[in-house]
Amino acid sequence: MVLIFYLFTLAAPAASVAADAGAVAAAAAALTGHGLGGAADSPGDTTASEGASDSGIFNGDTGAKTSATPQTTDFPATIDPSASEPQTTVVNEKLEEERLHNPATTSAPAATTSISSPIDPREASGSTMYDNLRGRLARFGADFFASRRANTLTYAPVGPNYVVAPGDEVRITLWGYDDIRANLVVDRDGVLTLPKAGPLNAAGMTFAELEKAVNNAYGRIFNDFEINVSMGKLHTINVYVTGHASRPGAYAVSSMATLIDILSQAGGPALSGSMRAIEVRRGNKKIATLDIYELLLHGSRKGDARLCDGDVIFIPTVGNLVSVAGNVKRPAVYELTKNEKHLADIIKLAGGLTSGAYKGRVQIVRVKDNTIRTAFESELTQKNAASQKLQDGDLVKIFAVPGGSINIRIAGAVIQPGVYAIEPGTTTLGDVLKRAGGLLYTAAAEGELTRIQVSEQGPVTTRTMVNLREAIDGKGRFLLQRDDYIFVRTVPDWNLYRSARITGRILYPGSYAVKQGERLSSLIERAGGFTEDAFPRGAVFIRDSVRVQQQKSIDDMILRLEREMAAAANQAVSTATTTKDVTFAQAEVTQKDRLMTALRSLKATGRVIMQIPPDYKLIKGSPYDIVLQDGDRLHIPVTPGTVQVIGSVTAQSTFVFRTGQPISEYIRMAGGYSASANAKRTYIMKADGSTVRAFAGKRAQKVEDGDFIVVPEKLMFQPAMRNTTDIIDIVYKLVLGVAAVDYIFK
Numbered sequence: 001m002v003l004i005f006y007l008f009t010l011a012a013p014a015a016s017v018a019a020d021a022g023a024v025a026a027a028a029a030a031l032t033g034h035g036l037g038g039a040a041d042s043p044g045d046t047t048a049s050e051g052a053s054d055s056g057i058f059n060g061d062t063g064a065k066t067s068a069t070p071q072t073t074d075f076p077a078t079i080d081p082s083a084s085e086p087q088t089t090v091v092n093e094k095l096e097e098e099r100l101h102n103p104a105t106t107s108a109p110a111a112t113t114s115i116s117s118p119i120d121p122r123e124a125s126g127s128t129m130y131d132n133l134r135g136r137l138a139r140f141g142a143d144f145f146a147s148r149r150a151n152t153l154t155y156a157p158v159g160p161n162y163v164v165a166p167g168d169e170v171r172i173t174l175w176g177y178d179d180i181r182a183n184l185v186v187d188r189d190g191v192l193t194l195p196k197a198g199p200l201n202a203a204g205m206t207f208a209e210l211e212k213a214v215n216n217a218y219g220r221i222f223n224d225f226e227i228n229v230s231m232g233k234l235h236t237i238n239v240y241v242t243g244h245a246s247r248p249g250a251y252a253v254s255s256m257a258t259l260i261d262i263l264s265q266a267g268g269p270a271l272s273g274s275m276r277a278i279e280v281r282r283g284n285k286k287i288a289t290l291d292i293y294e295l296l297l298h299g300s301r302k303g304d305a306r307l308c309d310g311d312v313i314f315i316p317t318v319g320n321l322v323s324v325a326g327n328v329k330r331p332a333v334y335e336l337t338k339n340e341k342h343l344a345d346i347i348k349l350a351g352g353l354t355s356g357a358y359k360g361r362v363q364i365v366r367v368k369d370n371t372i373r374t375a376f377e378s379e380l381t382q383k384n385a386a387s388q389k390l391q392d393g394d395l396v397k398i399f400a401v402p403g404g405s406i407n408i409r410i411a412g413a414v415i416q417p418g419v420y421a422i423e424p425g426t427t428t429l430g431d432v433l434k435r436a437g438g439l440l441y442t443a444a445a446e447g448e449l450t451r452i453q454v455s456e457q458g459p460v461t462t463r464t465m466v467n468l469r470e471a472i473d474g475k476g477r478f479l480l481q482r483d484d485y486i487f488v489r490t491v492p493d494w495n496l497y498r499s500a501r502i503t504g505r506i507l508y509p510g511s512y513a514v515k516q517g518e519r520l521s522s523l524i525e526r527a528g529g530f531t532e533d534a535f536p537r538g539a540v541f542i543r544d545s546v547r548v549q550q551q552k553s554i555d556d557m558i559l560r561l562e563r564e565m566a567a568a569a570n571q572a573v574s575t576a577t578t579t580k581d582v583t584f585a586q587a588e589v590t591q592k593d594r595l596m597t598a599l600r601s602l603k604a605t606g607r608v609i610m611q612i613p614p615d616y617k618l619i620k621g622s623p624y625d626i627v628l629q630d631g632d633r634l635h636i637p638v639t640p641g642t643v644q645v646i647g648s649v650t651a652q653s654t655f656v657f658r659t660g661q662p663i664s665e666y667i668r669m670a671g672g673y674s675a676s677a678n679a680k681r682t683y684i685m686k687a688d689g690s691t692v693r694a695f696a697g698k699r700a701q702k703v704e705d706g707d708f709i710v711v712p713e714k715l716m717f718q719p720a721m722r723n724t725t726d727i728i729d730i731v732y733k734l735v736l737g738v739a740a741v742d743y744i745f746k
Contacts, residue, residue, distance in 0.1 A: 137323055140332035140349070141275050141292050145246070145268025158231050158256070160208035165255065166190055167235025170202070170210070174218060176225030183232055197221060207231065239307050241266040243315035244273030258304045259290050262313055268292075273315040276337050280305045281312040291337075293349070322390050324350045326398035327357035336390070344386035346396055353380075358401045364388070365395040408480050410436050412488035413443035422480050429478040429486065430471040438472065442490050445469050449478075450485040500628045502527045504636035505534035514628045521625045523634065524616045535639040536612040538687035538706045542633040547606025558599050565592045609689040640687075640706045645670040647711035648677035657705045663694050666709055676713045683710040 164170075166188045174180040178196075186192050190203025192210075197217040202210055211229045218227060236252045239262055246267030253262060259280055269275050275292040288305035295301060320336045329351030336345065343362070347353065359380040367373050378385050390396070405421040415437025422432065429449070433439065447468045453460045468488060470476045493516060500523055501511045507528030514523065520541075530536060569592065572585040610624050619625045643666055646652045650671025663684070673679050682694040687706030694701050694709065703709070 137325060137331060137333055139271070139321075140330070140334050141296055142268070144292070144296060145264060148265065148267060158207050158234070160206060162207040162231070162256075164202050164205050164207065164210055165235050166203055168202075168255075169232030169234070170214075171230045171232045172214060173228045174222075174225055175227075177222055178225070186235075194218070237307065237309035237311075239309075239311045239313060241313045241315075243313075244270045244317060245313075245315050246270045246273075253307070255309075257307050258301075259288065259307065259313060260295070260301070260304050262307065263290075263292075266313075269315045269318070272318055274318045274335060276319060276335050277316055278303075279314045279316070280307070281314060282308060282310070293335075297349070320390075320392040322346050322392070322394045322396065324396040324398065327354045327400050328352065328398050329354055341389050342386060343388040343390060343396065346390060347398075353398060356400050358399045361399050363397040363399070364390070365397070366391060367393055406482045408432060408482070408484040408486065410486040410488065412447070412486075413440040413490045414438070414488050415440060422482075424481055425479060427480050428471070429466060429468075429480060430474055430476075432480065432486070433468065433472050439468060439488060440490075442494050443468065444489040444491050447489060448487045450487070451481060452483055495630060498630040500630075500632040500634070502634045502636075504634075505531040505638050506636055507531060514630075518628050519620075519625045520628060520634070521616065521620045523628060524619070529616055530614070530636060533638050534614075534636050535687070535706065536614055536616070536636060537704075538637045538640070539610050539612045540633075540635040540637070540689070541608045541610045542606045542635075543608055543629060544606055544631045545629065546608055547604045550604035550606060554602050554604055558596070558602075561599070562596055565596070607689050611688055637706075643703055643705070643707050643709065645709045645711070647682075647709075648674045648713045649711050650674055657703075661703065663700050663703050663709060666703060667711070673711060674713075678712050678714045681712050683712070684708070685710060 164186060166186050168186045170184045170186065170192055172180060172182045172184065172194070180195050182195050184192055184194070186202050190201055192200045192202035194200055194214065194217055197214075197220070200213055200217055202213070205213065214229050215227055218225060234255050237255050237257070238250055238252055239257075240250050241248050241262060246269065248266070251262060251265060253265070259278070263269075263278070269278070269292075278290040278292070279286050280288040280290075288303050290303035290305075294303070318335055319338075321333055322336055323333045324346050325331045328347060331350065334346060334349045340346070340349070343364075353359070361377060362380050362385065363375055363377045365373065365375045378388065380386070406424055407419045408422050409419050410432055411417045414433065417436065420432050420435055445468060446465050449464045449466050451462050451464070453462070466478055466486075467476065471478055495516075498514055498516070499511050500514050502523055503509045506524075507530075509527060512523060512526055524530075569585070569589045572588060573582065576582045576585050608626075612619055612624065641657050642654050643657050644652075644654045645666050649667060650673075653670055655666055655669055663682075667673065667682075680695065683691055684694050684701050684703065685691045685708040687704065692701050
């Protein structure tokens with residue numbers, strides 16, 4: 001109803017409102033961590049974003065800053081309130097640097113300066129190693145260092161052979177005749193001062209020796225006591241990470257740290273750094289060499305040396321890099337040692353071939369003399385294939401077994417339609433039907449088989465009707481060929497859930513299953529007929545197929561109206577001679593735009609005008625006893641006993657229906673016509689959905705129970721819009737029909 005009232009107000013002039021639109025500028029984000037360019041002073045420098053490089057090799061941490069600040073966990077100071085009990089002595093010593101500044105454990109700052117990669121940018125975009133693989137092949141082992149690890153060994157448990165050094169924290173708990181709880185620190189002279197027992201030269205002792213020495217010290221002054229000695233915060237050492245590291249620098253770490261612990265904090269080797277020969281140097285001597293592949297592939301920590309203060313970790317330049325892609329278990333970019341030179345070595349590093357790898361073809365792509373790119377292939381089954389030597393930058397491609405299964409497709413009324421593999425010359429139609437779960441009970445006996453055969457002139461398509469039930473029973477052996485298409489048809493006119501719904505003033509309303517050819521009178525009879533207060537003359541019958549047609553008609557009329565309005569608007573603006581005429585023309589365009597916006601929101605109801613008599617049995621044999629379709633709806637409203645007057649009248653309202661009362665009396669009761677009313681085009685929308693002119697001819701139409709009296713407003717149109725009045729007339733009736741259906745269903 002609101003839509004109707006809105007349309008009636010569209011004849012009034014409308015003011016246009018202009019809104020200014022501003023332009024929005026977008027700032028380009030810096031490509032941090034995604035490029036290989038930049039300036040560098042030395043090939044050993046690396047970027048903080050090497051792990052996200054375009055090269056497809058992902059290496060370590062991206063430079064996120066973390067800070068590990070371990071806190072000293074002291075024993076709580078407890079005091080026994082009983083004066084008769086022995087006194088408890090609590091001692092808490094702090095390291096000198098903690099007393100002064102309480103600094104965090106130092107580590108090398110994350111790199112933030114973007115400098116050149118050791119890989120030539122041209123190589124990153126088109127070399128044999130990276131071509132078509134960027135973003136897909138990662139450097140093997142890089143993910144091990146992807147997340148930066150903090151120093152977590154400050155409070156690590158120690159074994160009996162741990163050597164105590166200055167800076168170590170020793171925790172002593174003594175109970176018995178006297179109670180002592182002390183957190184002590186070995187001072188820079190290596191002395192541990194024991195409460196009530198005096199100094200003890202602890203530096204250089206193993207932890208087992210320290211326990212014994214502390215026990216003996218207190219045994220000289222106490223007779224009956226128990227004691228527990230443990231290590232607290234361990235002293236730190238300074239080590240230096242140099243060479244091709246992701247984050248080179250000096251690191252202050254726990255004395256329990258090993259080489260792998262430090263590499264984890266430093267982000268591992270950079271893109272240019274080796275993972276196969278990382279050195280630990282102590283006093284200008286190489287004491288250990290770590291191969292990270294041994295840890296990742298075999299779980300061996302050989303070379304993972306325990307570090308001492310002043311040790312230097314040196315990461316040399318990366319060795320030969322060879323990529324392996326395709327059907328191997330671990331495709332990646334691998335670094336080869338001097339002893340790993342052959343094709344068999346790289347396949348072994350990659351975990352071996354997958355079950356789908358094709359041994360009949362292996363391809364090696366290589367750049368020769370930095371001048372030409374070439375590729376050569378061989379077979380893995382050849383005797384010398386495994387001993388094929390590889391070079392730096394080679395790309396090894398392992399292909400899948402070629403070919404595929406020979407398939408046919410089955411569709412239609414089967415339980416599992418789809419694509420099925422067959423063996424040509426062996427698999428029959430019955431075999432495939434059984435694999436598809438068999439036929440649905442709605443399947444027709446015959447199906448259609450489409451076959452395409454290759455000829456010199458092109459493909460030849462043939463269609464054959466086949467007996468499906470005989471094929472399943474094995475009575476006929478119809479052999480299938482590649483790409484056959486089988487369509488299992490459904491029995492004609494099959495619709496399992498055809499139903500119609502009847503609601504309103506019906507004895508037994510609801511959704512009823514209807515059979516093919518069943519008519520409206522049968523549905524009303526099955527529902528028990530009308531109730532005493534039913535209003536059959538106002539019945540609303542809705543059909544989906546009609547709704548689609550109505551909506552298309554509405555859309556076509558609106559499109560036609562838009563064209564005519566646009567032409568009229570252009571003519572009005574072009575013929576305007578004064579500013580006042582231009583303003584009026586613009587206001588008229590705005591008004592028409594509002595009208596079109598409202599019309600576009602119209603949605604058809606699908607109502608079919610029906611004339612149903614009070615005795616439903618009389619509908620049999622009449623034109624209104626139509627054949628039902630799936631989804632049909634019939635609504636029988638209650639007798640309204642009212643007449644509505646809407647539109648361009650003084651007071652729109654609903655009045656009690658009085659038999660024989662003329663239309664003029666209803667309009668008079670509504671206050672009469674308004675100043676903008678178009679009295680000559682007054683409509684009466686009947687309860688059955690039909691619409692008639694109120695004043696057709698010399699006599700006014702009769703007003704009946706449930707009718708709508710509609711008084712439209714005057715609409716002014718240009719001569720160029722000669723057909724628009726008729727269109728508005730039709731659209732008006734559609735609007736009233738939509739409103740009436742909504743009103744009845746409320």
